[in-house]
Amino acid sequence: MGTRTTDISGFYVVGINYKKTDAAIRSQFAISNEQYSHLLSLAPAHHLSELFVLSTCNRTEIYGFADNVRQLAGLLCSATTGDTSTFMEIAYSKRGAEAIEHLFLVSAGIDSQILGDYEIVGQIKQAVKFARENRFVGAFLDRLVNCVLQASKSVKNQTELSGGTVSVSFAAIQYIRSTFADLTGKHILLIGVGKIGRNTCRNMVDYLGMRDITLINRTEASAAELAAETGVGYASLDQLSTYVNKADIILVATNAEEPTLMASHLEGQGEKLVIDLSIPFNVEKSAALLPGVTLVNVDELSKIKDETLQRREAEVPKAKAIIVEHITEFMDWYAMRKHVPVLKAVKTKLKELHTSPLYGQLAGETMSATDDADQQIQRVLNGMATRMRQHNQGGCHYIQAINEYIGG
Known part of the structure; x- marks a missing residue:
């Protein structure tokens, strides 16, 4: 894999996020598990040996040691549908201490589309775990990520930055509430029961008091398990058209590379609120043009502001002070290691x-x-x-x- 360098001046992050790109653009550079595996297999040919990729509905970033930032961007784009030139035009990049600080801010939820969204921690853990299993995490990255996770935990325990219940899945609940004055007699279809799907289902049960919910998942056993836990119904994937027709509200959280819910499923089916929680989009774009269909995606959901978010913003200075302490500790380790x-x-x-x-x-x-x-x-x-x-x-x-x- 080549010689690993730990000179901090060669450590970069380059990526895109919700601040400058919409969900449609981000979907071109999203990295699935299969693409991540392919990307790592290509890394030696790009003369890269220590890196990891963080890809969520709000961002795609690659962190690692390189001769220059374009080297990392080229590797990332070699595994996506987007091209390097387009990526570099819209991307941000940071080097050395600034790249390290960026990772600390991301992990604490300070850089999240919904401030304080703690789900990012699990996503970072998974991203680094996959890179480590493929031997792309050396001593520097290992120590950095450990410090980052410790800082994130301290922020969560010592501040209210993640206080209250606000996430993309909860924002979907708020949107439903604002759209329907009365949910009596409304039927909900939730497609996909991964992490976001599970959270969304529980939020609908807990905050909307809904039980007229049907779960459909590619693996039917997973839908059956969540249905039993939450007291809702489930159906097999081959019954999708039947339950689309029946539903007033459809939420899609399938995280597939291609759309799961097609315009043909919705055509002529009357009024539907369709909420796409996936990146890339898992609802066919043309569905928004159908009469009676209201299609909402993650970017629109994340504009929802409430008192919880205002309280979180007041906690940012305290969270940043905690992060500074952990960055100082890491930099002391780095200086000693040199x-x-x-x-x-x-x-x-x-x-x-x-x-x-x-x-x-x-x-x-x-x-x-x-x-x-x-x-x-x-x-x-x-x-x-x-x-x-x-x-x-x-x-x-x-x-x-x-x-x-x-x-x-």
Whole structure:
């Protein structure tokens, strides 16, 4: 895979998110599990060896070490339907400390489309886990992600940034509430029971008090399991047309690469509210043109603001202060790690010095026979490490360490 570098100046993130691109554009650069696997298989040919890709409904980002940012973007786009030129025109990129800070902000939900959305943590874990299993996570990324997750946990525990119930799935519930004054007699069809689908189903039961819900999933057993848990109904995929016809509200959370709900399913079926929670879109775009069909996607849902979001915004300064502490801790580790080769060299030299016949003459009587050489060497190295963190004068510290050891 090539030599891994841990020079922070070679660490980049490049990506797109909801701030400058709509869902239609983001869908061109979304990465499925299959595409992620293909992307990693192509990485060696792009001379890349330490990286991971974060792809959600709100963003697609690639983090890693590279000679330049276009190297990472080229790899990402080689596995998507979009091209590198288009991507680079709309993408943002950050390098070194700024790239590290960006990952901390993303993981805490500060950069999420819905402020404080904590689902991003699980998505980061999965993205890094997949890269690690394929041997694309080295010591630097491993330590960085651990620090990032610790910071995110501290933000969640010590602030109200994720307080209340606000997510894309909950925003869908709010939208339904604002559209229907009375849900009596309304039937809901939920297609897809992955993580977002499960959350949406539970929110409908908990916050709308709805039970007239039918779940349809590619794997019927998963739909049956969630139906039993929540007290709603389920049906097989081959009954999709029947339940589309019956439904007043249809939510799609299937996360497929191609549309699951087609315009042909909805044509001539009367008034329907269709909410697409998927990226790429899993409802055929032309369905929005059908008479009686109202099609809403994740970007429109995320415009919903309420008191919960206002309270969360007030917590941002506190969350950022926590993040600064964790970034400082990581950068201290990084600075220390840079000095490891020098410290190892000094340790080797001091051990050689201890066994030299000249050592006894040089040390004189300053070191008693009962002193442990390894302990003294470690004390000298600890002092050297502290000074190296404070002052960038490796050569001077090298000489001082030898003098300290000889002097006892």
